[in-house]
Amino acid sequence: MSTAHSKAAEKFLKNSQQAEWHNETLWMVRAKRDKLSKQVPEWEELRNNAEALKLYSSSHWVELLTEFEKNAIANGAVVHWAKDAQEYREIVYQLLSERNVKNFVKSKSMLSEECELDDYLIERGIDTVETDLGECILQLMKLPPSHIVLPAIHIKREQVGELFEEKLNTEKGNFDPTYLTHQARKYLRQIFLNADASMTGGNFAVASTGEVVVCTNEGNADMGTAATDFHIAAFGLDKIVPDRESLGVFTRLLARSATGQPITSYTAHYSKPKKNGEFHIIIVDNGRSEILGNEEHRKVLNCIRCGACMNTCPVYRRSGGYSYSYFIPGPIGINLGMAHAPNKHAGNLSACSLCLSCSMVCPAKVDLGEQIYKWRQKLDELGESNTTKKILSKGMKLVMDNPALFNAALWAAPMVNKMPRFMVYNKLNAWGEGRDLPQFASESFNSMWKRNKVQLNDNKKDNE
Amino acid sequence: MKIGLFIPCYVNAIFPQVGVASYQLLKKLGLDVDYPIDQTCCGQPMANAGFEDEAKKLAMRFESQFEKYDYIVGPSASCVSFVKENYPRVLKKEKHLCESIGKIYDICEFIHDVVKPNSLNASFPHKVSIHNSCHGVRELFLSTPSEMNIPYNNKLRNLLNLVNDIEIFEPKHIDECCGFGGMFAVEEQAVSTAMGRDKVKDHMSTGAEYITGADGSCMMHMKGVIDREKWPIKTIHVVEILNSEG
Numbered sequence: 073m074s075t076a077h078s079k080a081a082e083k084f085l086k087n088s089q090q091a092e093w094h095n096e097t098l099w100m101v102r103a104k105r106d107k108l109s110k111q112v113p114e115w116e117e118l119r120n121n122a123e124a125l126k127l128y129s130s131s132h133w134v135e136l137l138t139e140f141e142k143n144a145i146a147n148g149a150v151v152h153w154a155k156d157a158q159e160y161r162e163i164v165y166q167l168l169s170e171r172n173v174k175n176f177v178k179s180k181s182m183l184s185e186e187c188e189l190d191d192y193l194i195e196r197g198i199d200t201v202e203t204d205l206g207e208c209i210l211q212l213m214k215l216p217p218s219h220i221v222l223p224a225i226h227i228k229r230e231q232v233g234e235l236f237e238e239k240l241n242t243e244k245g246n247f248d249p250t251y252l253t254h255q256a257r258k259y260l261r262q263i264f265l266n267a268d269a270s271m272t273g274g275n276f277a278v279a280s281t282g283e284v285v286v287c288t289n290e291g292n293a294d295m296g297t298a299a300t301d302f303h304i305a306a307f308g309l310d311k312i313v314p315d316r317e318s319l320g321v322f323t324r325l326l327a328r329s330a331t332g333q334p335i336t337s338y339t340a341h342y343s344k345p346k347k348n349g350e351f352h353i354i355i356v357d358n359g360r361s362e363i364l365g366n367e368e369h370r371k372v373l374n375c376i377r378c379g380a381c382m383n384t385c386p387v388y389r390r391s392g393g394y395s396y397s398y399f400i401p402g403p404i405g406i407n408l409g410m411a412h413a414p415n416k417h418a419g420n421l422s423a424c425s426l427c428l429s430c431s432m433v434c435p436a437k438v439d440l441g442e443q444i445y446k447w448r449q450k451l452d453e454l455g456e457s458n459t460t461k462k463i464l465s466k467g468m469k470l471v472m473d474n475p476a477l478f479n480a481a482l483w484a485a486p487m488v489n490k491m492p493r494f495m496v497y498n499k500l501n502a503w504g505e506g507r508d509l510p511q512f513a514s515e516s517f518n519s520m521w522k523r524n525k526v527q528l529n530d531n532k533k534d535n536e
Numbered sequence: 537m538k539i540g541l542f543i544p545c546y547v548n549a550i551f552p553q554v555g556v557a558s559y560q561l562l563k564k565l566g567l568d569v570d571y572p573i574d575q576t577c578c579g580q581p582m583a584n585a586g587f588e589d590e591a592k593k594l595a596m597r598f599e600s601q602f603e604k605y606d607y608i609v610g611p612s613a614s615c616v617s618f619v620k621e622n623y624p625r626v627l628k629k630e631k632h633l634c635e636s637i638g639k640i641y642d643i644c645e646f647i648h649d650v651v652k653p654n655s656l657n658a659s660f661p662h663k664v665s666i667h668n669s670c671h672g673v674r675e676l677f678l679s680t681p682s683e684m685n686i687p688y689n690n691k692l693r694n695l696l697n698l699v700n701d702i703e704i705f706e707p708k709h710i711d712e713c714c715g716f717g718g719m720f721a722v723e724e725q726a727v728s729t730a731m732g733r734d735k736v737k738d739h740m741s742t743g744a745e746y747i748t749g750a751d752g753s754c755m756m757h758m759k760g761v762i763d764r765e766k767w768p769i770k771t772i773h774v775v776e777i778l779n780s781e782g
Contacts, residue, residue: 073722073723074723075723075724077724078723078724078725078726078727081724081726081727082725082726085726085727085730091730095734099709106682106683109685110685112685113685115685116684116685116686384683386712386713386715386727386731387724387727387731390727390730390731391727421586422720422723422724423724423727424717424720425670425713425715425716425717425720425724425728425731426584426670426671426717426718426720427670427674427712427713427717428670428671428674428675429670429674429681429683429711429712429713431674432674432681432683432684433683445583445584448584448585448586449583449586449587449588449589450586451586452586452587457586457587458723461585461586461587461719461723462587464585464719465581465582465585465586465587465590466587466590468577468581468582468590469579469582469587469590469591469593469594471576472545472576472577472579472594473576473593473594473597474576475573475574475575475576478545478576478577481549482548482549485549502721502722502723502725503721503722503725503760505725505726505729506725506726506729506732506733506761506764507729507732507757507760507761507763507764508759508760508763508764509760510546510550510756510759510760511550512549512550513549513550513551513552513553515552516548516549516552517543517547517548517552517555517556518543518548518573518575520552520555520556521571521573522573525556526555526556526559526560526571527559
């Protein structure tokens, strides 16, 4: 009855020390988020406002995005529209190749991961470097991110040290984080200085001003855009917010939810090109308008990519980012994967105990757990339901629909208690791998009630 | 007021003493309680596994079983919240307006919010750690979800405070999931077991002798871990404590 996720999770948990560390480290981030969010008395009101603003924005994409475009053009930017990943990649490549760009620096953009931009450009001869430290480490390791805010959270400093020894010629055996960070900084500084063009994503796009807002902690986005005269910013349709006032709601929620900081170290508003430079904006759909048309699931478009749902998710913390098939893991990744390509990512749906902590932690009130429940109801229709689970559910229904059968089962159940251990605990019993089975009571409540034992007990007490 | 006692399938088969304690406790509080026989299951196990439609007939049966009662009260927060959250939608497909949602309560919620006793004449001279179960917390608000920024309240703690000689604790991860989740426990057995072990260890670190809560299914899961590991802690439904002899 295992799924793609459960198999990968089992493998992840085999290294129990690493798994425990992963769980505890991400819980610390959740705890930091709790502390910071509790310092804002109007936190729940902010969440309500964020939810309302996102729902408003999603239902006014046409108006807000055209307003954004008009203002961005007036600021001197060039605006492009991409209907899918292919168009997005082609636009970026065309812009770069027309200007003969060879060295391209990027700050973190989950959209570029979604559209698999880096490999596309590198294959075409453009040296594309990720400059966010976590992303940079992963690019050197040729690995994808395992978390959307803390992409290299699963990598230990010893591994980084060894990687840098090989790639950056650092001192052998020096795994001191400060030393390693300085070495990365030295390496990246040269890359920035040699860059011909830069790219950022966009955390928010403000319709009333035509600005793209980028929130980072390392300042690498600002380094890239300062070092080059040619800047491309790309964002998905769902990043649009009406105005600066509404932007304030989100910037107050984002860093507190993501990392437990009051605000990111840098919040850059990009609106116009540098003197003699160029500023291009790409607005990408890539399936978003289709999600908007899906009434049960459109609320995933509220997501501001803070990662709080991952940090709180007891399953994500104990299974790691790579146990999910979609490039975004955790509760939001399960949902976005299903919204984009259900048959490809149905194997992630098991990764949820429906504890609903994700729905409660989400700053934009995406009903993440509830949506996972809804997706599960579609599995059969999608041809992705598990046969054992289906038989179990149908069998259970048969018994439960019929009180006589249920009572017979209640009567027979205690016999399982007496079965030899090898018959109960074997490969067919997934529960029994790490836990003992519950013991059935020698007499069920139904039987006790029918034989007046429940009531008698009570009368006896009354008489005492 | 007439109360229909709702005894979920697993309580019936595995924890009948919780059903007995529930009945006795409500009686002690001077209430008119009855048990409509021929109850089976609310349908949550099938629905959470992705087969909500299998719950349609069960929901219809549930409605007719409890039609004549003013309140439906059950000792399982998760089953109660399943009825509350999902029956209206399930029954809509049958063109039936769900009547249960307005009158169904978890037994602790019912005693705390409706009966509001000042004393219980109960005693439990032990250290207990409260298991704040997911659906009890995040759907029924038996305690304030730790994710939210509103003043903390815990209805189970408030009720347990009425019990004499008891010492009450709560784990560090105050409302983290124990990893049961119905079919999740077998489909994701490795993660589920890891969650169960972590949760029990967290309860043990309080020094408690018992884990207690409003959801027997979580208790059943944690007991599975405890029995396998032979750890020195026991589980008990909160109703059994509230019903203990003063």
